[in-house]
Amino acid sequence: MHYSPDHHDHGLPYDPLKSLVVPRPIGWISTVDERGGVNLAPYSFFNLIADRPAYVMFASDGRKDSLRNVEVTGEFVCNLVTEELYEQMMATAAPFPHGQSEPERLGIDMRPSIRVNPPTVAAARASLECVHYRTVNLPGANDDQLSPYQVVIGRVVSVSVDDAALDPKGYVRPDLLRPVARLGYQHYAIIENTFAHPLPKAPDHPEATS
Template structure:
């Protein structure tokens, strides 16, 4: 087995860290700034961390508009990135100047949300409106704060595409969400299987 200590470097052509921790859901986050400008950006580090109450997180490398907007206005929206929207998601990741609409650049339709004053992607097959809870800046073993900002939000409203609801379930094989892998790689969720939990 190939092994390395992180402090010594991986010694490979490419860092395997993100490829190992995969697949990961993509946090396609829309926000509105205090000045009214709207931002839309995908985040490779995103997940749900609680179901009661429903809480999601995304982590930003660097203190970016998405983080400052969520903190300033107290809200953000998660939009599900799916196979049919992969090009639009990718376009929204470009480093546009502040005030430039990623919705417009990616050819997406901003739709009014129900409980938060942040638009969501009308084309998305699932949307979660979130109220901002807190931001955590992790500290490494060296005692130095990382240039990463983990934002927590509680889900207060959910929108689901009717065609993705099958027998009362949100069917990911219909929605086909994108998963982020390592390097430049992505995958699509298109098959599932069930396992019964042991009774112990």
């Protein structure tokens, strides 16, 4: 089957789009508001988009508190959601009224970050501290409209990772970290079944000069 994503003419009970780009990592975004109140919420329209230097993005469906706080204070932290933090992460997705702190309401311990003002989830086994680069408001389905989605791009200025997630040679072991990712509908995955494969070598090219 095929369908137009603008017209949703798939005839299925639910739009399959988000089940087809999987798994999506989850950025558990901590920010502070102008009064210093701490906000924490998950975003799975989230990814690392460059590493030299490092940039991440998350996309907000409307003007949610995380986006608002990033634009007011210019900083955010992406906390990695691992298996043991999954329930707490889900709880922070509830629509808390603006100004109410999810970590405070839910009893989630935070610790000071290294380079930015928003705190880090104390139990997070990895975190990326970020400075706001820019927000991109995507065009909507009709050219005269804007999408409800705004893409927040941040420059990563500090990376933390739990030493216990590294093997003796210094490689991060996904089976030790066990990150949680989002699949389609209401499904999630814990990444544990992984394999290694070297990059292919450049194919021989008769005209290649060296």
